[in-house]
Amino acid sequence: MGGIMRLGHIDLNVLDIEKSREYYTNIMGMVVVREDSDGTLYLKCWDEWDKYSLVLRPSDEATFNTAAYKVESDEDIDDLKAKIEAYGVETEILPEGEVAECGRTLKFTAPSGHIFHLYAYKTFVGKDVGDTNPRPWPFEGKGIKAHWIDHTLLMCEGPEKVMAGTKFFQEVLGFKLAEQVTVGPEGSLQAATWLARTSTPHDIAFVAGPHTGMHHFAYFLDGWNDILRAADVMAMHNVKIDVTPQRHGITRGETIYFFDPSGHRLETFAGLGYLVQPDMPTITWTEEELWRGIFYHTGAEDGAFTTAYTLSAYK
């Protein structure tokens, strides 16, 4: 198929790098694979084969920098550069190594207002279980032993930006619109969208809010039992849980929302939801059933779920 394959990494600014190191290694079960002299940490999950899926930069701000997606081949970079520019969005090529351990990288600000990176190469490390006669999971390791980075949900300034970002991701980057929440006269506005390049319900989502930022990023777990165990691990370590184990109507995912030591919201997302294929009809949720879509069991809004989140760094 070519083009974008999946979410590769999330890049964040954090307030206390040592607290973050503790948290992501002991609770999430990730491993620090690289440390720069400025204190920047790069972390990896056991079930990921590329070098890292999370970048944490020591900072005076708790903000969101970029989401980076991996494309299949180096030609995809040139291909997408041409397509993105033809759409009227400026791009920049960052030379090999400017994004750590990555080949040349295409950088642009999408119509949603967020900065994205696309790269075709990242240093290969391999899964902890290897690729010859592998065990199903590593006996070693700590905490909830997250499998891999799954998706991110980004906040946009109002439905116009949600729609502009969604259109761009569909038409230029080749994402499939799996689900949407529509509002306004005859549901003419998209207030939230879930888009996929893999066969899972989302690799990215956009939601309308007051500011440009990041609502959460998610790591994959197998199923309900792992979700419950993860919540237990969090409670044992006083992790601030935002939403206790729940089912999403949208994506059918099984979830916990919780915060890292800088207040960035994370999700553990379990289950593969359903199979997304190019001919699958888009699922629509109406304004009235919006909260049923988000929290399937309670069907109700939960506190500051759509208003408390991390702002983009470059705005």
Added chain:
Amino acid sequence: MKHNILVRDKSRNHTCHEDKSLMDGLNVYENLVPKGCHNGACGVCKIHILNGEYSKSKMNRRYISQEDEDKNIVLACKVFPKTDMEIEFLPKPKILSALEKKVYILGN
């Protein structure tokens, strides 16, 4: 050790343990504290400390400038009481917000 925290804008008190941030200590009462990220990223817990001794961890400069911090304007989730305190919550700062009133927020 526990201290008494008077939330002036709510005219309510609640005790808060020294080991807990004001946000965590007061959070059991939903109507005393706005719900937020509990760790510094979202800015909903901005308070003015009117009285009392406290320790604090690093503030998110997106929401609290050095000048604010010097005037005892801080994030409640980053403040730990050392004595009885008096505080008041401040409205969430408007950062980009010419837009805020005009923009649809999911669910509002």
